[in-house]
Amino acid sequence: MKKVSFFVFAVAASLLLALTGCGKDKEVSTTGKEEESNGKTLRIVTDANYAPFEFLEGDKVVGFDIDFITAVAKEAGYEPKVESVGWDPIFVEIESKRADVAVSAITVNDKRKQTYDFSVPYFLSTNKILVPEKSDIKSGKDLKGKVIAVQTGTTGQAAVEKLIGENNKNIKKFENNNLAIQELLQKGAAAVVADNTVVEEYVKNNPDQKLKVVEDSSAFNEEFYGLMFPKGSELKGDFDKAVNAIYENGKYAEIYKEWFGIEPDVETLKAQQ
Amino acid sequence: MSFRWDIIFEYAPFLLKGTLLTIGLSISSILIGTFLGLLIGLGKIMRNKVLASPFYFYVTVFRGTPLLVQIFLIHFGIVPLFTGETNAVAAGVIALSLNAAAYIAEIFRAGIQSIDKGQMEGSRSLGMTHTQTMIHVVLPQAFKRMIPPLGNEFIVLLKDSSLLCVIAAPELMYWGKAMGSQYFKVWEPYLACAFIYLFLTLILSFVLNRLERRLKTE
Numbered sequence: 440m441k442k443v444s445f446f447v448f449a450v451a452a453s454l455l456l457a458l459t460g461c462g463k464d465k466e467v468s469t470t471g472k473e474e475e476s477n478g479k480t481l482r483i484v485t486d487a488n489y490a491p492f493e494f495l496e497g498d499k500v501v502g503f504d505i506d507f508i509t510a511v512a513k514e515a516g517y518e519p520k521v522e523s524v525g526w527d528p529i530f531v532e533i534e535s536k537r538a539d540v541a542v543s544a545i546t547v548n549d550k551r552k553q554t555y556d557f558s559v560p561y562f563l564s565t566n567k568i569l570v571p572e573k574s575d576i577k578s579g580k581d582l583k584g585k586v587i588a589v590q591t592g593t594t595g596q597a598a599v600e601k602l603i604g605e606n607n608k609n610i611k612k613f614e615n616n617n618l619a620i621q622e623l624l625q626k627g628a629a630a631v632v633a634d635n636t637v638v639e640e641y642v643k644n645n646p647d648q649k650l651k652v653v654e655d656s657s658a659f660n661e662e663f664y665g666l667m668f669p670k671g672s673e674l675k676g677d678f679d680k681a682v683n684a685i686y687e688n689g690k691y692a693e694i695y696k697e698w699f700g701i702e703p704d705v706e707t708l709k710a711q712q
Numbered sequence: 713m714s715f716r717w718d719i720i721f722e723y724a725p726f727l728l729k730g731t732l733l734t735i736g737l738s739i740s741s742i743l744i745g746t747f748l749g750l751l752i753g754l755g756k757i758m759r760n761k762v763l764a765s766p767f768y769f770y771v772t773v774f775r776g777t778p779l780l781v782q783i784f785l786i787h788f789g790i791v792p793l794f795t796g797e798t799n800a801v802a803a804g805v806i807a808l809s810l811n812a813a814a815y816i817a818e819i820f821r822a823g824i825q826s827i828d829k830g831q832m833e834g835s836r837s838l839g840m841t842h843t844q845t846m847i848h849v850v851l852p853q854a855f856k857r858m859i860p861p862l863g864n865e866f867i868v869l870l871k872d873s874s875l876l877c878v879i880a881a882p883e884l885m886y887w888g889k890a891m892g893s894q895y896f897k898v899w900e901p902y903l904a905c906a907f908i909y910l911f912l913t914l915i916l917s918f919v920l921n922r923l924e925r926r927l928k929t930e
Contacts, residue, residue, distance in 0.1 A: 592893025
C-alpha cells in the first residue's frame with residue numbers, strides 16, 4: 440500500500456497539472472480570439488513524447504503537430520484544445536468518441552483504417568535505423584540476429600517485425616523512443632528503428648553520443664501521417680479542406696520550415712490524396 | 713466495442729511465458745529481499761548509532777523514492793556500470809529485491825522490537841549469548857508475528873513486478889502491453905493480465921495462510 444500511494448500522488452499531481460493547463464487554455468480563448476473563431480471547441484489528443492512532433496515544454500504541449508493542428512483547426516473554424524494523454528489512450532479516446540481528433544505522428548495504414556477515419560496525409564516519413572558509429576549494420580537485412588529496440592505499437596516495431604518476425608525475442612519494446620535509444624546507448628540493443636525525424640533529430644542534438652542513422656528504403660516503406668478521427672466523424676471533410684488550404688496559402692511550409700529547417704515536399708503529399 | 717477472445721488466445725503462449733518470468737522474478741526477489749531485509753533490520757536496531765546509520769540511510773532512500781525511478785536508475789545506470797550492457801531481468805531482480813528489502817527491514821525491526829524485553833533478560837541470565845538469544849528465542853517468536861505483514865509485502869512485490877515492463881523485461885505486463893499496442897485494444901490485455909495477477913496473489917495468500925496456521929502455538 441505504501442508504494443501504491445506514490446502512484447496515487449503521481450496521478451493526482453498530473454491531474455492537477457492537466458487542470459491548470461486547461462485553465463490557461465480557457466483564458467486564452469476568452470481574452471483574445473473570441474471574434475476570430477466562435478466555432479466549437481474540439482478536444483484534440485496527443486502523446487507529447489515525440490519531439491519534434493509533440494513534446495512538453497514545461498506544462499505546455501508544443502511541436503510541429505501542435506502548430507499544424509492549430510493552424511488547420513483555425514482554418515476550419517474550430518477552437519483546438521490539445522491534451523496529452525499518452526499513446527495507447529489516444530486510440531481509446533478516439534474509438535469511444537471522447538476526443539474529436541488525434542494528432543500524434545500517427546501513420547495511416549489499412550489496419551488502423553478499419554477502426555478509425557483519417558484525414559488526407561500531412562507528413563511524409565520513413566523508418567530509419569539508429570546505430571552506434573562503429574556498428575556493422577548497413578541495411579535492414581543486417582538486423583537479423585541483433586537485438587533491436589523500438590517503441591511499442593509504432594510502425595518502427597511493425598517494420599522490424601516484418602524483417603525478423605512478429606514477437607521475435609530480439610525485439611525489445613519500450614514505452615517511448617527515449618527509452619529505446621537509452622537502451623541502445625547502454626548497449627542493451629544493437630539498433631533502434633524509428634521514424635527518420637526522431638532518430639535524425641536525436642543524432643543532431645547529441646553529437647557526443649557517436650550515433651549514426653542508416654537508411655534502407657527497400658526494407659522500410661514510405662509512410663504518411665494523418666489526423667485521426669472516430670469512424671464516421673463529420674469533421675473529416677472540414678479538416679481535409681483546411682489541410683489543403685494551408686498547403687496552398689504557404690502556412691504549412693512556414694510551420695514545416697520552422698520545425699525542420701527545410702522546405703516540405705507538398706507535391707508528394709498532395710499526390711497521395 | 714467487442715471483446716476479442718481470439719487475440720487473447722493468440723497471445724496466450726506469450727502471456728504464459730510472461731507469467732513464468734513474473735513468478736521467477738517475484739520468487740527470487742522475495743528470497744533476496746527477505747535475506748537483505750533481515751540484515752538491514754538487524755543493522756538498524758544496533759545500539760551503536762554510527763554503525764546503524766548506513767542502514768537508516770538505506771531504508772530512507774529505498775522507501776522514500778518511487779520504485780519506478782529505482783528501476784530506471786538501476787537498469788540504465790547501475791547494471792551497465794558493472795556489465796557494460798543492460799540486462800532487464802537482472803535489473804528487475806535487483807530493483808525489486810533492494811526495494812522490498814527496505815520494507816522488509818522495517819517489518820523485521822518491528823517484529824523483533826515487539827518481543828518483550830524479559831525474553832532477552834531471561835535467556836541471558838540462563839547463560840546464552842546475545843546472538844544465541846536472537847537466533848533461538850527472539851527471532852522465532854518475532855517471525856510468527858511478521859508473517860501477515862511479510863505476506864502483504866510479498867503480494868505488493870508480485871504486483872509491482874509489472875512495473876518492469878517499462879524496461880522491456882518480458883514479464884506478464886510487457887506481453888499484455890505488446891498485445892494491446894498491436895491491436896490497439898485495452899480491455900482484452902489488461903483484463904487478462906489482471907486475472908492472472910489475481911490468480912497468482914490468491915495462490916500466494918493461500919500458501920501464507922497455511923504457513924501461519926502451521927506455526928500457530930495454540
